[in-house]
Amino acid sequence: MAEPASDATARGLRDTLRSRGYLRLLLVSALVGVPVSLAAFGFVSLEHELQHWVWESLPEALGMDRAPWWWPLPALLLAGLLLAPIVTRMPGRGGHLPVNGLGGPPTLPRELPSVLLAAFACLPLGTVLGPEAPLMAMGGALALMTVRAAKRAAEPKLGVVLGAAGSTAAISTIFGSPLVAAVMMIEAAGLAGPQLVVLLLPCLLASGVGALVFIGFGHWTGLSIGALSLPSEPPVGLPDAGDFLWGVPVAAGIAAVCVVVQGIAHRTAAFTARRTAVRTVLCAVAVGASITAYALVTGRSPEEAALSGQATLGALAADPQSWPVGALIALIVFKSLAWGVALGSMRGGPIFPAILIGAAFGVMCAGLPGFGSSAGLATGLAAAGAAQTRLPLTSAVLAAVLLGDSATNLVPLLIVAAVTAFVTAELLRGRRRPAMAATTAAAAQQQH
Known part of the structure; x- marks a missing residue:
């Protein structure tokens, strides 16, 4: 037998x-x-x-x-x-x-x-x-x-x-x-x-x-270990129906931003596949120009839009009310442009900037009726991670770790946001897959 x-x-x-x-x-x-x-x-x-x-x-x-x-x-x-x-x-x-x-x-x-x-x-x-x-x-x-x-x-x-x-x-x-x-x-x-x-x-x-x-x-x-973290745990209450009703479209919007950025990145990768040295320098200058534009438009420090976004994420989470909506919109627009160009030409990791952009998007929407800043921050963290990494469970867990002990109440919202963003991003990518495949093939030549 x-x-x-x-x-x-x-x-x-x-x-x-x-x-x-x-x-x-x-x-x-x-x-x-x-x-x-x-x-x-x-x-x-x-x-x-x-x-x-x-x-x-x-x-x-x-x-x-x-x-x-x-x-x-x-x-x-x-x-x-x-x-x-x-x-x-x-x-x-x-x-x-x-x-x-x-x-x-x-x-x-x-x-x-x-x-x-x-x-x-x-x-x-x-x-x-x-x-x-x-x-x-x-x-x-x-x-x-x-x-x-x-x-x-x-x-x-x-x-x-x-x-x-x-x-x-x-x-x-x-x-x-x-x-x-x-x-x-x-x-x-x-x-x-x-x-x-x-x-x-x-x-x-x-x-x-x-x-x-x-x-x-x-x-x-006594040196800084540089781990991704928030300087303090934001106050979090139990999410209500309004948080979930707004969380779904906010997560879908964040996914759409990430997909647009990836489209810019694929075109940039195709651009730098030829004459790589010269075009890499041009792309770096374009990243600098986007960060400079943020500083000129907002009158704030260019450091907020530069770098990985870890420090800015901490400042945003610690005091979201101190950020005007106009500054958040400028941060999303100019950092997304810089991020898209950098993804297709520079070297580094793609996750940290996505998390900051998602958090800024969520906090920007916190003024919607029945949608709080803590729920917006949580939605942004989970949604951006899921849309960028295509790993919704990992993104929900990472968002929960960042939010600390207070994240227990927000776990259902984190999961809904991650799943919504993942599904939205995959559907949008499906419509753009032929063009993305062509640019990816061109970019692959740069690696050989």
């Missing part, structure tokens, strides 16, 4: 977990979390210090109260000039274009220098991108360094699992929680059953150990 499929599957999983090779893999994954987290700490701390020097210390040294309106133009020009030779001449070309998301083949160790140089050329100088993609590339490459190239070639699955473990350990540090990284891995992998368990356990071990070391090292040194 044949053994039931479920019993055979369970027995196969137990055999895998008991095998010496898999136990060694778990041990290596746990150990990998330590150097990856230390490298991530060094990367984030240095990037944060450079960013502070460019946008705060240097203007003060020149006798200015803050970065003037024209500051983004020379800063982004320098970023483009530094990035151009990296993406055209170095192995790995600085990493993959952020318009293609966080996925792609693992970064090989020989490609890591170009990824790090591109990140330090772009992020501190004001490119509207986040640090998550370079961190994941660094974590994967460092994990692969623990296994010789010959062994990776002989056992391809070993390289995949270790690369995933290193990337998960790195991303858990910047998201401030190994839970977010684990959920992202589950949702992005698209696996089920024993395959998921075999991949997930090394990733969980690496991310848990990495997050522990990362946070502990930050407290020990």
Whole structure:
């Protein structure tokens, strides 16, 4: 009599977990979390210090109260000039274009220098991108360094699992929680059953150990660890019917903005596929011009629209009432333009700017009857993440982690917003898929 499929599957999983090779893999994954987290700490701390020097210390040294309106133009020009030779001449070309998301083949160790140089050329100088993609590339490459190239070639699955473990350990540090990284891995992998368990356990071990070391090292040194977080938990009450009624169209609107931005990014990627060096510099200047336009229109600091948006998100969440609607509209428009160009030409992560734009959109709509600022902020965080990453569960969990203990009351709204944004974005992308496929194919030439 044949053994039931479920019993055979369970027995196969137990055999895998008991095998010496898999136990060694778990041990290596746990150990990998330590150097990856230390490298991530060094990367984030240095990037944060450079960013502070460019946008705060240097203007003060020149006798200015803050970065003037024209500051983004020379800063982004320098970023483009530094990035151009990296993406055209170095192995790995600085990493993959952020318009293609966080996925792609693992970064090989020989490609890591170009990824790090591109990140330090772009992020501190004001490119509207986040640090998550370079961190994941660094974590994967460092994990692969623990296994010789010959062994990776002989056992391809070993390289995949270790690369995933290193990337998960790195991303858990910047998201401030190994839970977010684990959920992202589950949702992005698209696996089920024993395959998921075999991949997930090394990733969980690496991310848990990495997050522990990362946070502990930050407290020990007193340096900023740079994790995505809000400076204080916004006051949150129970959402009512009005929050849900407004939350659905607001989430759909945020998804539409993200899809428009991605359309700009795909066209930019096609534009930079030829004459890459010159056009990369032109795109960097265009990013600087968008940030400058924000400063001129609003009279506010250009730093609010530059960079990944982490600091501006904290300021917005801490005191949403201090932001006029006109400033929020300008932030959404000009940061979205800069973000779209940067996604298709620069190097960095695509998630952080999306979260800020979504939060600004949600807070902007908080004046609608029956829709509060806390509900608008929560809707924006979850909707933007889902529309950009195409991972609705990860986005809802990330929004809940950002909102802290008070997020318990908002979990139903977070889920509704994430699902609405995901569905809306997919329907809109379906109408534009032929054009996007053509621009993606052209952009792929830039990576080879």
